[in-house]
Amino acid sequence: MEGEVGTNVVGEALEVSFVLNGRATTVRARTHHTLVDVLRDQEHLYGVREGCGVGMCGACTVLVDGEPQSGCLILAVSAEGREITTVEGLEDASGELSDIQDAFVRHTAFQCSYCTSGFLLATKRLLEEIPDASPHEVKTYLAGNLCRCGSYMKILAAVTDLLERRRTVALAPTKEDA
Amino acid sequence: MLAPRFLRPESSDEAVELLRSFEGAAKVVAGSTAMTIMLRQGLIEPDALIYVGGLPGLREIHEEDSRLRVGALCTHREVELSAEVRAVLPILAYTFGTVANVRVRNAATVGGVVAEADYASDPPAVLLGLGADVITTSPSGERRRPLLSFYRSFYETELDFDELIVAIDVPIPPSGTYAVYEKYVSRASEDRPCVGVFASAQFYGGLFHNVRIAIGAASETPQHVPAIDRAGDESDLRASVIGEIAEAYAEQTDTLDDMRGSSWYRKEMIRVWVRRALERVREDAYASPSPSRSSSIPDEMPRRDQ
Ligand SMILES: Cc1cc2nc3c(=O)[nH]c(=O)nc-3n(C[C@H](O)[C@H](O)[C@H](O)COP(=O)(O)OP(=O)(O)OC[C@H]3O[C@@H](n4cnc5c(N)ncnc54)[C@H](O)[C@@H]3O)c2cc1C
Ligand code: FES
Ligand code: FES
Numbered sequence: 001m002e003g004e005v006g007t008n009v010v011g012e013a014l015e016v017s018f019v020l021n022g023r024a025t026t027v028r029a030r031t032h033h034t035l036v037d038v039l040r041d042q043e044h045l046y047g048v049r050e051g052c053g054v055g056m057c058g059a060c061t062v063l064v065d066g067e068p069q070s071g072c073l074i075l076a077v078s079a080e081g082r083e084i085t086t087v088e089g090l091e092d093a094s095g096e097l098s099d100i101q102d103a104f105v106r107h108t109a110f111q112c113s114y115c116t117s118g119f120l121l122a123t124k125r126l127l128e129e130i131p132d133a134s135p136h137e138v139k140t141y142l143a144g145n146l147c148r149c150g151s152y153m154k155i156l157a158a159v160t161d162l163l164e165r166r167r168t169v170a171l172a173p174t175k176e177d178a
Numbered sequence: 179m180l181a182p183r184f185l186r187p188e189s190s191d192e193a194v195e196l197l198r199s200f201e202g203a204a205k206v207v208a209g210s211t212a213m214t215i216m217l218r219q220g221l222i223e224p225d226a227l228i229y230v231g232g233l234p235g236l237r238e239i240h241e242e243d244s245r246l247r248v249g250a251l252c253t254h255r256e257v258e259l260s261a262e263v264r265a266v267l268p269i270l271a272y273t274f275g276t277v278a279n280v281r282v283r284n285a286a287t288v289g290g291v292v293a294e295a296d297y298a299s300d301p302p303a304v305l306l307g308l309g310a311d312v313i314t315t316s317p318s319g320e321r322r323r324p325l326l327s328f329y330r331s332f333y334e335t336e337l338d339f340d341e342l343i344v345a346i347d348v349p350i351p352p353s354g355t356y357a358v359y360e361k362y363v364s365r366a367s368e369d370r371p372c373v374g375v376f377a378s379a380q381f382y383g384g385l386f387h388n389v390r391i392a393i394g395a396a397s398e399t400p401q402h403v404p405a406i407d408r409a410g411d412e413s414d415l416r417a418s419v420i421g422e423i424a425e426a427y428a429e430q431t432d433t434l435d436d437m438r439g440s441s442w443y444r445k446e447m448i449r450v451w452v453r454r455a456l457e458r459v460r461e462d463a464y465a466s467p468s469p470s471r472s473s474s475i476p477d478e479m480p481r482r483d484q
Binding site for chain 2: 012014030031032034053054055056058061064067068069070072073074075077078080081122125141143144145
């Protein structure tokens with residue numbers, strides 16, 4: 001079975017349409033292309049990284065319909081109709097960093113930052129899912145994201161800070177209350 | 179690498195017709211967490227992938243007549259967090275929650291983990307211990323098989339090439355049943371198991387009844403030997419009884435060697451973890467002798483607020 005990736009004719013490239021960071025997008029993919037392949041090669045979103053390629057490290061984390069998944073385990077052709085968020089989709093339209101990114105910067109929760117986009121996206125869902133997460137729950141939720149630089153304690157500090165700030169904001173009186 | 183064709187049927191019926199037309203050269207893809215790796219590493223070279231991920235009707239969880247039916251396309255994460263599963267079979271929610279990491283659990287499906295028949299998986303042993311049935315459909319109609327006779331050997335099941343798993347059907351243990359799953363990992367905390375032990379028993383009248391053990395990840399297929407378990411029935415699960423059961427499983431399991439442990443080591447770990455699992459069942463029963471519903475829930479069950 002010789003033949004280079006992408007040069008065979010057995011699996012014709014399929015058009016796949018999904019919503020990427022809020023924008024309708026169409027890519028062309030062959031069956032063996034992963035979401036990481038198409039997001040990097042066709043959409044030039046280099047915040048999506050490949051580390052292990054087998055679901056273990058989380059460098060390739062993307063949100064699929066809001067839930068973290070490994071981009072390296074998703075066949076691009078199966079993403080039809082999904083809503084995909086990458087780290088590039090975290091900042092707002094004006095380029096303002098999200099509070100999650102801001103907390104990671106303030107706590108220098110990285111060294112080389114290869115793992116950071118994955119941690120940011122996993123954290124986004126963690127904060128929605130368990131707004132009062134205990135340190136144990138934060139660790140369990142993020143256990144599948146690996147940081148070769150060992151920034152774990154700083155990441156934990158950034159997430160703890162975020163949990164506290166969001167709680168404070170949630171408790172503060174809003175304009176409607178006044 | 180030749181890329182297989184990618185086909186998206188719109189119903190289970192269409193999916194199994196496609197499977198039949200490829201006469202074994204097509205593979206089902208659901209959550210794709212195992213398939214993507216096998217495909218990219220060149221371990222399989224199917225002519226076509228039949229993508230069932232979006233099929234309707236295979237994602238329901240419902241309870242009826244003391245049985246819980248879990249659709250094949252439910253993700254691990256859905257089973258882990260399901261209020262319904264937690265209410266009637268908390269041990270199942272707990273077990274699916276021990277698999278891999280959140281990302282994999284968000285994609286991996288119940289049908290996928292059962293069909294893959296990877297010896298180093300967690301749910302199959304627990305489903306076997308609970309006495310689950312596998313429900314499939316094919317152009318020849320629907321079939322039900324007990325999991326006990328479903329696994330043949332290393333990555334091999336009884337599934338025909340044109341069969342699709344549609345659901346897993348699990349009997350809900352009678353009240354007063356205590357169930358535990360001990361996932362022993364020998365490397366990283368989020369690793370697959372070196373040995374996984376399921377144990378359950380019903381407690382009434384001061385004695386244990388219907389003792390059930392299942393061992394996963396230690397041999398080619400998960401093990402459940404009713405003849406061994408019987409030693410615990412109508413007993414108080416004292417140390418000598420537990421020891422006898424643990425010893426029998428260690429002796430009879432044809433353990434395998436891999437990077438998570440040698441065959442000898444696995445036998446030792448079966449002895450240790452069967453004992454600990456049964457001790458936990460006994461302690462849980464003594465601690466709260468009449469639970470309203472089956473099994474004990476470990477303290478650290480994950481939560482979801484939204
Ligand atoms: C990083 C990582 C860590 C993991 N750790 C664990 C662990 O700790 N414990 C554990 O138990 N497992 C673990 N797994 C395995 C994981 O649970 C399986 O990969 C997953 O369950 C497969 O489900 P899927 O839906 O993704 O299947 P797919 O990859 O889509 O398919 C897997 C197999 O099942 C077949 N199949 C799928 N659905 C059906 C169906 N409905 N009917 C018939 N055949 C079907 C496919 O043809 C294929 O052969 C891990 C996997 C990864 C990648
Ligand atoms: S590259 Fe996908 S999890 Fe490591
Ligand atoms: S900062 Fe380098 S891998 Fe995490």
